[in-house]
Amino acid sequence: MQRLKDKVAIITGAAGGIGSVTAARFIEEGATVVLTDIDLDHVQSVADKLGPNACAMVLDIGDEQAFKKVIDDTVGRFGKLDILCNNAALTSPETLHSDTDITGIPTDLWTKVLHVNLTGYMFGCRHAIPHMAANGGGTIVNMASGGGQLADASRVAYGVSKAGVISLTQYVATLHAHQKIRCNAIAPGPVITPTFRKVAPELISIIGRHALTPELGEPEDIAALMAFLASSESKYINGQVVTIDGGMSAHHSHVMDLQDHMKKV
Ligand SMILES: NC(=O)c1ccc[n+]([C@@H]2O[C@H](COP(=O)([O-])OP(=O)(O)OC[C@H]3O[C@@H](n4cnc5c(N)ncnc54)[C@H](O)[C@@H]3O)[C@@H](O)[C@H]2O)c1
Numbered sequence: 001m002q003r004l005k006d007k008v009a010i011i012t013g014a015a016g017g018i019g020s021v022t023a024a025r026f027i028e029e030g031a032t033v034v035l036t037d038i039d040l041d042h043v044q045s046v047a048d049k050l051g052p053n054a055c056a057m058v059l060d061i062g063d064e065q066a067f068k069k070v071i072d073d074t075v076g077r078f079g080k081l082d083i084l085c086n087n088a089a090l091t092s093p094e095t096l097h098s099d100t101d102i103t104g105i106p107t108d109l110w111t112k113v114l115h116v117n118l119t120g121y122m123f124g125c126r127h128a129i130p131h132m133a134a135n136g137g138g139t140i141v142n143m144a145s146g147g148g149q150l151a152d153a154s155r156v157a158y159g160v161s162k163a164g165v166i167s168l169t170q171y172v173a174t175l176h177a178h179q180k181i182r183c184n185a186i187a188p189g190p191v192i193t194p195t196f197r198k199v200a201p202e203l204i205s206i207i208g209r210h211a212l213t214p215e216l217g218e219p220e221d222i223a224a225l226m227a228f229l230a231s232s233e234s235k236y237i238n239g240q241v242v243t244i245d246g247g248m249s250a251h252h253s254h255v256m257d258l259q260d261h262m263k264k265v
Pocket of ligand 1: 012017019038039088090143187188189195196
């Protein structure tokens with residue numbers, strides 16, 4: 001499929017599990033992709049493997065001027081910006097392990113998580129929108145999370161930041177539809193990336209028990225949804241959050257326990 005033929009896209013967090021696979025999918029679909037990440041060496045090596053339609057730029061999404069420069073440089077080099085995928089987030093084991101609950105999380109970590117995971121997405125939207133509007137429109141896809149829709153066992157700042165991403169998405173869609181800019185969010189359940197395996201390998205079976213699919217999702221599943229939302233095939237979808245979680249949120253939380261109980265009686 002070439003649904004993104006001649007489109008120019010920026011993906012943040014493109015050195016990571018979901019971002020790198022999404023970049024590969026966009027290129028497969030005909031796009032030119034600027035892969036950005038705070039980890040330049042890693043994102044450069046990902047881009048090098050993707051061929052001539054990929055290039056890498058270093059970007060800390062929490063740095064507004066740096067984000068503006070990456071967007072301006074992309075438009076300067078490729079003539080336009082059609083797609084922005086706000087995908088980066090603080091996912092390191094150190095951050096996630098200290099992001100506990102309201103009584104336990106250090107205030108500076110709370111502030112940092114909200115700044116990068118939410119304000120950073122706003123920076124991207126703020127500086128992409130004028131270019132998209134000037135070129136007749138564009139598409140923004142924001143990475144939320146199931147943790148932004150329902151409370152989890154920890155990671156309060158992460159969850160609140162992702163809930164904010166959902167609201168940001170609705171506002172951008174509502175306030176910029178007249179400029180032919182669409183904005184949607186993706187809310188994945190657990191996605192088995194290298195980071196996920198490193199941070200929480202034991203969670204794969206604990207959480208996987210609640211999915212209605214034989215396996216938990218992989219980055220390719222998210223990349224496919226990203227490509228659909230970035231393309232004009234989804235032109236009637238705007239301001240929505242699309243959940244992709246193997247059906248985990250389709251049923252009551254007690255269902256698996258109840259099914260186990262019913263097998264016994
Ligand atoms: N993997 C999952 O289970 C899962 C589930 C729901 C949502 N998500 C979301 O998907 C997105 C991608 O996650 P992933 O699983 O690929 O994680 P990952 O750790 O593999 O990738 C995250 C990337 O973001 C980069 N990054 C971190 N801070 C940054 C900053 N300030 N500026 C720019 N880049 C920065 C990292 O260097 C890394 O390459 C994140 O927004 C995450 O919250 C992931």
